[in-house]
Amino acid sequence: MPRALPTVIPGRDRPPTVICPSMLSSDFARLAEESQRMIELGADWLHLDVMDGNFVPNLTIGAPIIGCLRKHSDAFFDCHLMVTNPKQWIQDFAKAGADMYTFHIESVLPSGEIESLSSEHAHPAVTELITLIRQAGMHVGITLKPETPVELLFPYVTAGLVDMVLVMTVKPGFGGQKFMPEAAAKCRVLRDKWPHLLIQVDGGVDINTVATAAVFGANVIVAGTAILGASDPGEAISTLRAAVDKTAVVP
Numbered sequence: 247m248p249r250a251l252p253t254v255i256p257g258r259d260r261p262p263t264v265i266c267p268s269m270l271s272s273d274f275a276r277l278a279e280e281s282q283r284m285i286e287l288g289a290d291w292l293h294l295d296v297m298d299g300n301f302v303p304n305l306t307i308g309a310p311i312i313g314c315l316r317k318h319s320d321a322f323f324d325c326h327l328m329v330t331n332p333k334q335w336i337q338d339f340a341k342a343g344a345d346m347y348t349f350h351i352e353s354v355l356p357s358g359e360i361e362s363l364s365s366e367h368a369h370p371a372v373t374e375l376i377t378l379i380r381q382a383g384m385h386v387g388i389t390l391k392p393e394t395p396v397e398l399l400f401p402y403v404t405a406g407l408v409d410m411v412l413v414m415t416v417k418p419g420f421g422g423q424k425f426m427p428e429a430a431a432k433c434r435v436l437r438d439k440w441p442h443l444l445i446q447v448d449g450g451v452d453i454n455t456v457a458t459a460a461v462f463g464a465n466v467i468v469a470g471t472a473i474l475g476a477s478d479p480g481e482a483i484s485t486l487r488a489a490v491d492k493t494a495v496v497p
């Protein structure tokens with residue numbers, strides 16, 4: 247069983263704020279200590295960026311490292327798979343102790359065939375992947391690159407097949423890039439349709455840009471540079487949380 251997802255708080259118009267430091271910005275040689283420190287400083291989840299050097303031009307960590315980290319941490323592992331074949335790694339990640347398995351919709355179909363996805367009907371390859379992730383005992387996250395239309399995710403959210411949508415606000419592949427407000431605007435489209443959906447933003451989120459994401463409706467915040475690169479990461483976590491909480495309206 248994966249660790250529980252946050253539940254809706256009565257009296258708020260959106261799900262709770264979840265702060266996720268991206269461990270990509272940590273000292274990988276000290277991953278266990280850094281992870282522990284983030285949780286002690288108030289982080290809710292640990293965001294673990296998995297890159298295969300093919301789907302994106304960078305190479306990071308995989309299930310073996312995540313399995314090792316699991317021996318030192320009971321935290322919620324929020325895994326962001328930037329890989330060409332997400333189906334290949336499902337069992338390994340489940341065994342390693344991943345809680346959320348977020349895949350890129352662009353990785354499910356060969357490049358150039360993304361146009362064959364519809365905003366009205368679920369694609370069988372995507373639903374099969376979702377079923378396999380769930381059967382393996384993980385929560386399901388779906389994500390998209392900044393240039394991919396958000397409407398392509400509608401069939402899976404409408405059918406209640408996914409637990410979270412991750413809106414990428416940079417080109418996936420590297421930490422420390424500039425936040426793209428036009429990509430964050432996809433959160434508004436999703437929030438207007440699904441008030442209780444977990445909507446995550448990832449890429450260039452810091453104390454200046456977080457308000458834009460939150461006003462658009464994001465409630466799950468990934469930040470690498472802004473937390474792990476801060477002189478006081480605990481203060482960075484609190485500041486990000488306060489900025490998002492401020493935008494949750496009590497009706």
Ligand SMILES: O=C(CO)[C@@H](O)[C@H](O)COP(=O)(O)O
Binds near residue numbers: 270293295419423470
């Ligand atoms: O998925 C990714 C990059 O592809 C991210 O999770 C980054 O690691 C976020 O880093 P910052 O932009 O917050 O520095």
Ligand SMILES: [Fe+2]
Binds near residue numbers: 294326448468
């Ligand atoms: Fe990420």
